[in-house]
Amino acid sequence: MGAPIALAYDANASAILVATIDAPFAVAVTLASDMASFMAWSLSLEVGGVSPVCRPTGIAFNNASGTLYASGACGVANHAIYSASCTLPTSGLDPASTQTPSPTAMPTSTPSVAPAAASPSTTPSQSASSPSSLAGAVQSEQLCYRTLLHVRSGGQYCLFGADCRCIQCHTALSLHFGSACIMPLLPPAGLPIALCSPSNATTTIVAGIGLAGMSGDGGLASAAALASPSGLLTDRGALW
Amino acid sequence: MAPVTQLLVVLLTVAHLLYLVAGGSIASCAAQNGTVAWSLFAGGGPPGYTGDGGSAASSSLSFPRKMSVANVSDPVLYVSDSGNRVVRALSTSSSPTIETVLPGGAWPFAALNRLLASAQVVEDNRRFWMVLADAQLHVVWGVAPPAGGLQVTVVAGMLGVGGFNGDGLNASACQLYQPVDAIYLASAAIYYIADLGNFRVRAVRTQGASQTLGVATVAGTGAPPVDCANVDVFSARVAPAALLHVSDAMRSWLVIADQGAACIRALDLPVRTRSSFASPAGVPTRLCGLA
Numbered sequence: 001m002g003a004p005i006a007l008a009y010d011a012n013a014s015a016i017l018v019a020t021i022d023a024p025f026a027v028a029v030t031l032a033s034d035m036a037s038f039m040a041w042s043l044s045l046e047v048g049g050v051s052p053v054c055r056p057t058g059i060a061f062n063n064a065s066g067t068l069y070a071s072g073a074c075g076v077a078n079h080a081i082y083s084a085s086c087t088l089p090t091s092g093l094d095p096a097s098t099q100t101p102s103p104t105a106m107p108t109s110t111p112s113v114a115p116a117a118a119s120p121s122t123t124p125s126q127s128a129s130s131p132s133s134l135a136g137a138v139q140s141e142q143l144c145y146r147t148l149l150h151v152r153s154g155g156q157y158c159l160f161g162a163d164c165r166c167i168q169c170h171t172a173l174s175l176h177f178g179s180a181c182i183m184p185l186l187p188p189a190g191l192p193i194a195l196c197s198p199s200n201a202t203t204t205i206v207a208g209i210g211l212a213g214m215s216g217d218g219g220l221a222s223a224a225a226l227a228s229p230s231g232l233l234t235d236r237g238a239l240w
Numbered sequence: 241m242a243p244v245t246q247l248l249v250v251l252l253t254v255a256h257l258l259y260l261v262a263g264g265s266i267a268s269c270a271a272q273n274g275t276v277a278w279s280l281f282a283g284g285g286p287p288g289y290t291g292d293g294g295s296a297a298s299s300s301l302s303f304p305r306k307m308s309v310a311n312v313s314d315p316v317l318y319v320s321d322s323g324n325r326v327v328r329a330l331s332t333s334s335s336p337t338i339e340t341v342l343p344g345g346a347w348p349f350a351a352l353n354r355l356l357a358s359a360q361v362v363e364d365n366r367r368f369w370m371v372l373a374d375a376q377l378h379v380v381w382g383v384a385p386p387a388g389g390l391q392v393t394v395v396a397g398m399l400g401v402g403g404f405n406g407d408g409l410n411a412s413a414c415q416l417y418q419p420v421d422a423i424y425l426a427s428a429a430i431y432y433i434a435d436l437g438n439f440r441v442r443a444v445r446t447q448g449a450s451q452t453l454g455v456a457t458v459a460g461t462g463a464p465p466v467d468c469a470n471v472d473v474f475s476a477r478v479a480p481a482a483l484l485h486v487s488d489a490m491r492s493w494l495v496i497a498d499q500g501a502a503c504i505r506a507l508d509l510p511v512r513t514r515s516s517f518a519s520p521a522g523v524p525t526r527l528c529g530l531a
Contacts, residue, residue, distance in 0.1 A: 004497035004504060006306055007484035015267030016484065016495055018504060052278055058306035058358075062315045062332055066264030069281060069317055071304035079301045080283035081319060081330070084276050086269035 008061040008068070019056040019070060052082055282319075282330055282338055289324045296336040301328070306358035306421060306482065320356035320372065327359045327372070342370070342383060346392045350399060351377060357420040358482075364426035371395060371431065373419040378402035380422045380433055380444075395422075395431060396444045396455055404438045404462065411444050411453035421482045425494075428509075432458070432494060434480035439464055441480050441496060441507070459496065459507055468503035478505060 002020030010017055053072035060069045066085055073079040269276050282291075283301035291299020302323025309315050309332070317330040318341070327342035347354060355376030362371055368382035372392075379397030383390060396411035403415040417437030424431050431444040431453075440460035447454035465477040479500025486493050487509075494507040 003481070003499045003502045005481050005499060007482045007495060007497050007504075009484060009486055010265050010267040013265035013267035015265070016486065016504070017267065018497065021499070052280075058304065058319065060307035060309045060317060061266065062309050062317070064312060064315050065332060066266060067332065068266045069307055069309075071301075071307055071319055073287070073303055076286055078284060079287045079303060079323070080285075081281045081296075081301070081304055081307070081317075082278050083281040084266060084278045086264055086266055086272070086274040086276055088264075088269075088272055088274040 005056060006058045008059045009063075010061050010068075011063045012066060017059055017061055017068065019059040021055065021057075052078070053080070054078070281336065287323050289321075289326075292328075292339045294337060296330045296338040299338045305356065306360070308358075308360045310361035310363075318359050318361055318370070320359040322356050325352075325354050325356060327356065327370070341386075342390060342392070346383070346390045347381075348392070351381075351392075353377065354381075356381075358422060360421070360423050362424035362426070365424055368395070368424070371422045371424055373422045373433065375418045375420050375436070378416045378418065378437075380416070380419055380431065396433060396442070396453065402437060404440075407442075407456045409455060411455050414442075414455040416442065421480070423483050423485060425485050427487075427492075432483050432485075434483050434496070435460075436480055436499070438462060439477060439479055439500070441478060441483070441494070458494075459505075465498060465501035468498065468501040468505070476505070477501075 004018045005021040006019040008017040008019075009015075053070045054074040056070050056072040058071040061067070062069070068084040069081055070084070071081045266276065280297060282296035282299055283304065284297070285300055287302035288300030289302060301319070301321050303321075305320045305322045307317055307319040309317055315332045317332055319328055319330065321328045321340075325344055325347075326340050328338055329341040330336050330338045342359075351374075353376050354374045356372050357375040358373045360371050362368055367384065369385040370383040372381040372383065374381055374397075377397075377400050379399055380395045381392050382395040383392050394412060396414060397416040397419065398413065401415055402417040404417060405413075405415045407414070416433065416435050418435075419433050419442075420436045421434035422431060429445060433442040433444065435442045438460070439462055440457045443456050443458045444453050445456075446452065459476055460478040460480070461475065463477050465479050477500075478496060478498050480496045481499035482497035484495040484497075486495060492509040494509055496505040496507065498505050
């Protein structure tokens with residue numbers, strides 16, 4: 001990211017908004033959905049839209065209206081405050097577009113993870129050959145928290161990126177990647193979640209065999225046994 | 241229409257309504273396949289000082305800097321109009337208006353050369369309604385509530401004297417160097433200052449039996465940062481450009497925009513109880529970097 005110059009808080013998404021002094025897009029986002037662990041916070045790309053503020057100096061967020069304000073100036077011109085708001089689509093579903101999200105919408109933390117999902121990939125029906133405890137989860141509708149790279153220890157859910165092309169976790173013992181998310185939803189509690197489509201789910205077991213244990217070091221991750229994995233981190237193509 | 245599709249349509253409609261009712265989130269806009277649209281809110285031309293009492297879009301500003309939003313029921317946007325050396329307030333209605341809420345006359349004569357880098361409205365503070373970081377005169381100003389006549393006084397720093405003369409001093413005798421942001425954490429009664437020129441985050445709180453304000457360094461060593469590594473708070477180098485406090489029921493963080501290392505850092509503040517901090521000293525326990 002560029003040099004940060006101002007901060008604001010989007011309470012509706014538990015996200016920290018960051019204005020960088022030299023970015024063409026004025027605002028980047030840090031998701032702070034897991035307050036308990038700073039390392040679970042992740043940077044996303046810009047909020048979206050090309051900010052007309054060429055050199056931002058301040059930002060503020062109006063949680064009541066969902067409006068972002070950015071101040072700045074371009075030398076001796078455009079001494080201004082701009083506002084930005086989000087307009088949601090009002091038309092019907094378009095699964096094709098939602099299943100093929102724009103690469104620009106991917107959070108910066110996920111590209112190093114996404115390639116791992118390319119192989120070996122399975123369809124939901126094929127996943128029946130996976131541990132049986134996972135197949136049922138894939139067949140059912142799943143609500144996935146839209147929090148990046150966070151696994152709840154002992155829980156069932158994992159997270160995925162801002163565009164719903166993501167990591168999905170169905171149990172605490174195995175991790176899945178997929179492109180199954182159709183439509184995001186902002187629940188009353190304010191925690192962004194998304195609805196995953198089971199009919200289009202494509203999942204890949206990245207690590208874990210579905211049984212608790214500790215084995216497989218030096219071998220295939222998909223043949224390894226894990227025990228209550230919690231917390232994920234990516235670094236230059238590696239998943240920790 | 242298949243039942244699943246019907247369900248998705250319903251959920252989409254609910255999501256849209258929730259966004260409209262709850263105010264929505266700019267951060268999750270992309271995830272919701274939304275589009276962020278920018279529009280001019282105030283100013284837009286060369287530096288100037290016009291428009292008070294009228295439409296914000298028809299006004300002129302001069303080097304607007306940091307801002308804050310206050311008053312949840314009727315949000316108001318406050319901005320340090322630094323070139324005009326005043327603080328202006330903008331309504332956030334559909335037809336926003338602008339006015340000067342802290343005019344030049346509120347300051348003592350010695351503060352003519354002030355550079356208001358930030359204007360943060362504070363809550364639950366008996367003395368001040370707003371705090372302002374002055375990067376030119378090396379002080380943090382506190383503004384008494386409007387009912388008190390908008391009196392402006394120094395919270396911390398020596399007026400016009402930039403430097404570093406140690407910690408543990410009374411706030412009025414403690415030197416700052418180009419502070420660019422200041423916030424007030426009501427739950428701990430602590431001011432945090434982005435003391436950029438000193439490469440430190442400073443905390444100001446009451447100390448001793450006299451209940452005077454004292455200053456301490458809570459992050460930074462006085463040297464510019466070299467990277468964004470996760471380090472112990474006592475050895476961390478920072479160049480704080482902005483501060484933000486975030487918390488939930490269990491944890492409390494002081495978020496630091498580290499301009500020098502080009503990353504966001506967070507100070508893990510003491511675990512707090514429901515109503516107060518377990519550690520009254522407010523000593524940070526950890527500092528993490530996120531590049």
